[in-house]
Amino acid sequence: MRITQGAFSYLPDLTDDEIKAQLQYCIDNDWSVAIEFTDDPHPRNVYWEMWGLPMFDLPDASGVMLEVDACRDAYPAHYVRVSAFDARLTRQTTALSFLVQRPPEEPGFQLERQEGPDRTIRYTLRGYASDRPVGQRYGRGDS
């Protein structure tokens, strides 16, 4: 199951050039760009691990691309996303966030139904991959 998370996720995956163009757009808007990765892409897991510090002072996207590539090389089977933070006073929030890498295989999620009193049902989403420990979830045991 292809995970759709962040912007552009219903489109075909972006090419490196398209990623670069998006990054340049972020930089031109004075947003600071950060790279994050995880192997637990549950929709409620919003805090992914950061790859280095957010990049505040880069004028050109190829500097960010260097870090994106470094992160992909270190975690070839993780989800990697880029988020751009808009620090302006009235906004102060993530302005754009999109995936730049996904694992080769995405087994998807199981919907668990828990019976409660009075025929109520509680639903839980559980990723098939999260059975395995961190770092061994998608394909090769990297990390």
Added chain:
Amino acid sequence: MRRPGTGDAATPDSADDSPEEPLADDAVLEVDTIRRESDVDAVLDRLDSELVGLVPVKTRIREIAALLLVDRMRSKFGLSSSRPALHMSFTGSPGTGKTTVALRMAELLHGLGYLRRGHLVSVTRDDLVGQYIGHTAPKTKEVLKRAMGGVLFIDEAYYLYKADNERDYGAESVEILLQVMENQRDDLVVILAGYKDRMDDFFRSNPGMSSRIAHHIDFPEYSIDELVAISELMAAEHEYVLPSDTTAVLRDYLERRMRQPRFANARSVRNAIERARLRQANRLVSEPGATVTKQQLQSLEPADFLASRVFTDDAEKHDDTD
């Protein structure tokens, strides 16, 4: 591992990448039109009007600009136009305009479309080399990332490599620089600057660096006429005027100053003018009951320069004789 765009994801239309059909083989291009499309002339004219002398430098810059124009025209015919190697080394005495030319170079390359941003990141050894093991690589990479899309100007680059100390971290920095200069030629232009003899030593001990730099440009010393022209430009920049008798005194001053140690070309001229401004201000203010006109406020008088120590003592006694 599946990276976006490399796997089964749909590739975008390749037609977007080459929007123009190559011209027919017998087509004729007007060089002037192409020139006008780029900002070459504006930048070159500014280079001519704002920088005095420096003939070999200007010639080389013109050549580079011409090559970039030709490449642009070649690409219109569908001929291959591989990006030329643009890394440079500027050698010359202090105050010969290396930093200024680097700034202009960044603008020029940006105008010709060879740099995406055209900003100049000026660094020295301190910004590149760390203080302990493992500190250098991230520091150098940080600077390189900041310079992407523009020009990285390394002043006094020979300090990066200390031949007498094998454990110096500078070598690590040089290694990373070399790697990026080779692999990311499209993203970054590196300019190394420094004194001629020490840069030669630096290149001798780092042959890899020397061979990756296509343009070795030597900045000549200014002649006395050029120095006077520079001082007029500098005065005009601050909206001061040098009357003709002042110019004569200034020429005398510069001739004396050139013979003294630690003469730093244009930088010494700048210092001389700054001090003359101080003396002029003092002269105008200290007269009791004086009135001033706009013309008086603008002009630097011979007395402002004659008060300099260069005229009174022999300079050997003093360190700062400007």
